[in-house]
Amino acid sequence: MTTAEFDLTPDPRVLQILGEINLDQWKCLAELIDNSVDAFINARRDEVPVAAPSVVISLPTQDREDASISVRDNGPGMTLEQLERAVRAGWSGNNPVDNLGLFGMGFNIATARLGMVTEVYTTRAGDNEWTGLRIDLTELRRTRTYLTPRLARPKHDPAAHGTEIKILRLKADQRVFFSKGANHNKIRRQLARVYAPLLLSKDLAFSLQLNAQNIQAKRPCHWDPDRSVLSGDGKPVHAVEPFDFELPARNYCLTCMLSFHGPQTCPTAGPECQIIEIKRRLHGWVGLQRYVHEEDFGIDIIRNGRVIEVQNKDLFVWNGDERPEREYPIDDPRNRGRFIGEIHLDHCRVSYTKDRFERDDTSWAEMVSLVRGEGPLQPQKAKALGYEPQIAPLYRLFQAFRRSSPQGKTGRWSRVLAVKNNERAIEMADLFHKGDPDYQTDEKWYELVEEEDRAVVGATPTATGPGSASPAVPDGFLDDDNIAPAPTGTGPEVPPPAAGDAGGTSVAPTRQKLHELSRVYKHPLLKVEFTVEAFMVTANDPDLPRKAPWVLKIEDPGTRTFLFLFDPDHPVFRSVTMTPMDAVLAELAFKTYEFLKEASPDSAVFATILSDFRGEYADDSKLDPKGIIAFADKALREIAQSIDVAGDAGLFNILFAELPQSAQEKIRRKIASVGISGAQVVIDSGEFLAYAEVSDIRHFVRSHPALFFDGKFWAQPYSSLEYGDAKVNEEARERVLERYDSYLADAVWLASQSPRDLDRCDRDEIIRATLSVRLLGQDGSL
Template structure:
């Protein structure tokens, strides 16, 4: 047996693959795909893996030792299989039924993240693991095409699986991967991309761990399948449309990875490696209504063999005649918000080599489009004008009833469009759905709001009367204008997009960019805020800010603010104060001459009450916030410590502290206090001062991206004395924050009222600084 791996082609090719701009989560997905394919192959070989698991370890700090590791308990590989697996361009997978495709995903992903990759693998019964180390710098320097085969003993012959370790991470990749918020984002993407496989796959229920967190399938928050809208003519519109269409089989070349045209008997490339097989083809999935509206969080997910290749894609919401493309959805919402979502499986369609897009020139894609949205425009009048006949596609049926975000006509019922009027509240409930709150898993809470909205339309007060049957013809039916004319009509709203920030020196201020509504007079402003330099051409010389009406139709304003202006060098003036001052004056001017006679003082007070919650020194709110932040910290401890560490922590407490914890557990009727102590959940019953003491003893639990992003254990200034001094400074700073939070948590509202304003401001700032940087 050869003692070397042949890595032909030239190793420089591997480095060039690393320049492909593949997002970090997709790099991880390429490696996860290989593990899943291994599990599937084991099932098809008659030797399924029990409890299949994939674990992804991410860097905890941005330093030279940072690395990425992907480990699975799959069937493992032989020497020959491993040699092929790391060779660019080779793929032993069946491209029709596996996730892996071109044989370059491994090379692209690993070279994108780092310069050194090690792979270790073994099968059950193998006496040792076989491995390979790929050092891109070394390969480039030596110009060698070969690297030595490595082996290492196994503790148990029956163990099996594969481990990939990527080290010497590139600087930008290392910094990105080590940040807690970015890890949270990657987990979110992966949970959605593998949502079908994490539930139940051919290989069983796969356990996927990323950064120490087990991923649960990220599901769509949609209205229930039983939600329908019935009309007097007997037609029924459903909130969810299912799709399952079996297409005629087609010939497929497994070497070229392309579907042949119906008239082609052989692959046109004519390569001796071509192998043509007959492939079964099926398009299945669903499309439906999300329970809330959003500017970006809508669209269709396109899936290949269980993995989502494209997420929230909006291509099917456009119609093109070949020359121009027109957006057909959303057009009936003034803010451009949509809610059509879905999951479409097109396993037989070709995808790009980076597996982030289905190839649009594959005939299979056009077939899928015809099945899901039909021929021609979704708008009936436009379709008729363009010579298209009737459309009965799933997307067309959904579009005809639910394209609007509010009822048609002044007496329209919200139940006819399944929309919660208060979309902010609908989104807040959707967040609870994502958190698996059992009260929000079904759509009942949303439906209750819709019913109350309908009662208001019918003149009923909430809580009075029962269900009121609707008289025939009370609501305009689909295809009517409400005037007796049954000709379908389409209204296309063309709006000017809000102003976009210039590349430099403007930058968007996301905290200020939102919709502002005066709580009393309901005057609304859509604000896009940007930080600008003092010499910005649209900012009058010497002024700190300016508010401009940029779009009359949508009442969108641009707020340009020079945050470096002297007026903001103050603890009592912020850009938000400037914005609310401008909105106050515009509201007063708008209401002049009307029945209301508002004052500047009253309008400004209302605006500040609504939008300055973070700076409001309300004693009860401050105390509640401090208690909540400390509670979040306590509840996070079990997720941050090692198994069995809870008992040791409990033993570290003073006797009085342990008694206090036990007393609270008893008062709350905890049935098994020993279990809570073992896994660290007892901290939820500890005094705030005890939690502060925990940080003093174990700051490493919370820092370095675990709970807060500030470095601690990872600090290294080349001298242990200097490094320890830096750690002491970090520890002291957070201890001061905790001291303030503990003080607030132990106060009563009257105590806070008597305290000095400066002391309350300081403590409030400390509480905000204690909010987790990375918590889910």
């Protein structure tokens, strides 16, 4: 038997097999949403835009046999030919360059993954009915044919238009999944993230609804783009660095889905090849989140308005050596990051599951070079490898903001745009995402930054903790050149009740708001919350009882807003065991106790309530062994890393050679263990001390004090001490060094312990050692 051609129509079982591809439920829904969005986009291009475009999703809430899923839009609708092609396996009516839809398989994979029967109905404005078809996988397999009859259903409004996809006979595992409300919330969060650019778009803002609830776009919580710091080259680096690159056009074959340079001929030279020229543009931004997090950071990479890779962290890795090396985050002891951004990469291929850009596409490497730069992000390493300073946006962001806390005892939080109390920053971010109008700008975060800066320079009595009275500061701990003038009007003043003097006039008290303590306090278990506005006041404040260190008074009964007024100079705060935070929590615990005592006397236990409040808000005073050890290790690593700005590769090699041989060997082993190819690059960059044992860091400081004092890391004068007599100068310097060496010894002791060791130690010994670390470091939080 001979034939001129072969019939390669796939077996109907192919559709069922497509349903075995493991695609998350939200991705299945996204495939169908993409088709709707494409319809809106095409209508806009044809200059017949859809008014108030919307996509409505209905999911089952119970595990029932008749459970179904529907996705309906109000797009322009389809012709019979378009409907047939839209559901045909392997066919795509979309231009894969300009649309979200990529392959005809997407629809089939998504629907077959969820259920055994799919119905599609569509109608255009002016049509008399809805036209549809039914794909029954079991029936198709039985009859071994793809033929399916045309269906119709009544249309009550001739002006209506749109498409509805309904999935029936859901698979058993899918019914169980969708019956759980938590999974609905998970899907909402995923869709809010991946469609955020489109939902927020001015050109195509459509509404997305799931079970009668609108999905709000997940907006980035970044610092104000106008905030900036000066980089080493004297140019400003903004908290949000935008970029927009016009790239050379390329040819693209719509049939083969290939892009190429050169003549208008597809590399496959097929008879059905359709060649078009595509204009290419790479745009977006990279910037700073208002908080740091172990996972919640990274750059969204977007294709045609739809996020393909969520919070990508590949651009934080240097791949130029034999083994990839993570470059960010590396300065945070808990590996928390805050770099975020959006990269619109419309002209790069993506996987068929739409969750990854193809790395072998030349457009990917081109994007990495433009956004990240050619060499390492670490400047000393880049210099050692022969790379010139970059102008790439991520490179510049890294140079200014790689650290999540300031370096050095006199470092400013405003210079790195970071909030010291990160838990508080995260709480405020939750209010930002909930749409609280008071938290839409970054002012609340910056108030905390300014407050910490004032504490650093001693302008307010907050040096040892939130609102604590300042202890005696050792000579030289404050850098006089950097001390800011005492703040005036740094917080809103709350006028007291009229307090007349002999002449009948009233004098408004001087009150400075303390943002660190001003917040909403919630008991972690009980349904009790308080809004507190905290102010530092003087002893003669009319609302502060005579000789009292503080008072908590109701300001607005309607909103349960309380004023907490405290005198930071009161003797009670000259105590290791009493801070204004302790006072606030004691007051709130007492009010909660009084409330419960009336409602349920048996359950009102003041000690338990206070303990709960302290567990939630008094992190600074916790003697948590793991936290203390990490705190000490971080302080020593920060000291070690400060030498990488102290000289050039020649000096660093000399310093490394002066280390004991045993210390050099330990450093080389540590560098090898973390996967860095070659220790010499680390030595040349001056970062070798960060890989040393903590005891070796202490000895290095003792051997090279000039690298750390006089404003290098600590503002404490050392080399600059001058008393007119060489012997006196040397004795004064030795006293300074002995004092700091004792702090370092405590830090080394803590960093070398295990949590079990600290559990067995004397409490006062741990407190003393922890205070030594606070005196050494730049971040007082554990």
